Amino acid sequence: MIRFSVLDFNLQATLESGQVFGFERLPDASFRGFLRGKKVTLRREGETLVVQGRTLPSERQVREYFDLDRDLSPVYAHLETDAVLKPALEKFRGLRLIQQDPWEALACFILSSNNNVKRIQGIWRNLSAKLSPGTNAFPAASQIARCHERTLRELGLGYRAPFLQRTALFVASSPGTLDAIREASYEEAVARVIAFPGIGPKVADCVLLYGFQKVEAFPVDVWILRVMRKLYFRGRRVSEERVRRAAARRWGALAGYVQQYLFHGARNGIL
DNA sequence: GACCAGGACCATT
DNA sequence: AATGGTCATGGT
Numbered sequence: 057m058i059r060f061s062v063l064d065f066n067l068q069a070t071l072e073s074g075q076v077f078g079f080e081r082l083p084d085a086s087f088r089g090f091l092r093g094k095k096v097t098l099r100r101e102g103e104t105l106v107v108q109g110r111t112l113p114s115e116r117q118v119r120e121y122f123d124l125d126r127d128l129s130p131v132y133a134h135l136e137t138d139a140v141l142k143p144a145l146e147k148f149r150g151l152r153l154i155q156q157d158p159w160e161a162l163a164c165f166i167l168s169s170n171n172n173v174k175r176i177q178g179i180w181r182n183l184s185a186k187l188s189p190g191t192n193a194f195p196a197a198s199q200i201a202r203c204h205e206r207t208l209r210e211l212g213l214g215y216r217a218p219f220l221q222r223t224a225l226f227v228a229s230s231p232g233t234l235d236a237i238r239e240a241s242y243e244e245a246v247a248r249v250i251a252f253p254g255i256g257p258k259v260a261d262c263v264l265l266y267g268f269q270k271v272e273a274f275p276v277d278v279w280i281l282r283v284m285r286k287l288y289f290r291g292r293r294v295s296e297e298r299v300r301r302a303a304a305r306r307w308g309a310l311a312g313y314v315q316q317y318l319f320h321g322a323r324n325g326i327l
Numbered sequence: 328g329a330c331c332a333g334g335a336c337c338a339t340t
Numbered sequence: 341a342a343t344g345g346t347c348a349t350g351g352t
Contacts, residue, residue, distance in 0.1 A: 170348090
């Protein structure tokens with residue numbers, strides 16, 4: 057077990073705001089899942105974060121995973137100034153962007169299209185149990201690459217099965233693909249990620265935001281589209297592209313962080 | 328039985 | 341550039 061003091065961190069909001077799909081909330085309000093490949097249970101005890109597991113990640117890895125060393129005051133400055141966003145800050149202060157595994161983000165958000173969080177979590181468990189027997193961690197690209205489309209359909213992927221299989225094959229056979237995305241600018245990274253089958257503008261932004269720390273990414277899904285139209289366009293049915301541009305203009309390099317409060321606030325009915 | 332979910336893709340206009 | 345139909349699956 058490791059335990060260390062954490063400031064300005066909302067574990068529950070962070071793990072329940074649709075960023076990762078492999079954590080489950082236990083009856084005692086702790087969370088079980090994988091962090092940097094290690095199976096862990098996480099819980100808050102006052103100002104302390106407690107991490108348990110057979111093999112443990114380092115404190116530094118946990119701090120990096122949850123982005124704990126980022127100063128959120130620039131994000132809060134936007135949320136406080138804006139009267140319509142303030143409720144989300146008051147409710148979810150300490151919600152942070154997770155710096156998850158790039159491949160896991162790429163794969164999981166291919167699965168997310170026209171899907172819902174609960175079902176994505178189910179597919180995550182199916183893939184992990186079937187393709188990573190023993191550990192039940194999320195399978196590597198190579199494990200999915202040598203898997204037949206039919207097998208993936210049987211795990212509940214539906215029409216997304218060939219998208220994930222082909223993407224896994226490409227990533228597994230071209231080492232350096234993910235590194236190149238990380239090193240690229242946001243615009244170039246979008247172009248690279250969107251070239252994979254099953255990835256359009258929205259999924260690309262999720263992958264870059266959660267897997268590659270491109271904080272200017274602003275994923276516009278149905279929830280964000282609804283809440284942005286309501287809060288900033290007087291309910292007019294403006295396009296996703298206009299919403300993206302408005303977010304970039306308004307929030308710039310921190311748009312992704314603001315988006316996380318918008319999304320979680322909208323889904324919880326407080327915006 | 329229609330509608331929805333962290334949409335993408337293709338064909339038309 | 342914008343619109344419309346289609347794509348699996350499970351929940352409401």
